[in-house]
Amino acid sequence: AQKVTQAQTEISVVEKEDVTLDCVYETRDTTYYLFWYKQPPSGELVFLIRRNSFDEQNEISGRYSWNFQKSTSSFNFTITASQVVDSAVYFCALSEGGTGNQFYFGTGTSLTVIP
C-alpha cells in the first residue's frame, strides 16, 4: 500500500492564483515526520518543511503555508499568489520513527505557473 499519496499528478495555474497541493499519508506509528520537498527543473531536491506528528500547528512561511491534520492523515501545502518560479515538482514524504529513518515519497505533483 502506498504510504504517501499525492493524487494530483499535474496542476497548472495562472500567475498570482493560489494553489493547494494535497498529500495523504498512511502510518501506524505514533511518532513520525512529514516533509515537503521542491524539485525545480535543475533537478536537485530542496527542503521546504518538516513537521513531527506531535505538532499539528499550521505553519506559514511567506507565500507558503502548510495544513497538517492528523484526523484526515493529510499534510497539504498551499502557495499563495503563485509565481513562475514556483513551477516545479513537489514531493511529500513520510519518515517513521522506528524504521531507520527510511523516507517514503509520494509520486510528486508537477506544478506549472503560467505567466
Place this chain on the structure above:
Amino acid sequence: DVKVTQSSRYLVKRTGEKVFLECVQDMDHENMFWYRQDPGLGLRLIYFSYDVKMKEKGDIPEGYSVSREKKERFSLILESASTNQTSMYLCASILRDPGNTEAFFGQGTRLTVV
C-alpha cells in the same frame, strides 16, 4: 555549507557494463539512501544504510548492490547494467534522528544505458 555530492551528473553506459555511482556527504550523517526517480513513479528507495558496512534493501533492490566502507561514502553498483535501469538516481543522507533535521540530497545522476 552542508553537501551531498554525487560523482557524475550524467552517465552513458552500455548494456552489461558494471556501473558505479558514488555519493559522498560531509555532514557526518549516519544514514544514507539511494533512490531512483522515474516519471510518474516518484522516488523509489533502492537501498539504504544506517552505519558503516550495514545495508538494508529498499523497495526495488533487484539488479543493484551497495557498498559503505566509510561513513561518508555510499556507493550504488549496477552489476550488469540493463536498459530498464536508465533513470535518474538520487543519493540522500540524514542524521539518525530525523526530528531535528531533514534529508539532504545530491544533485542527481542521470544514467542512460544503451
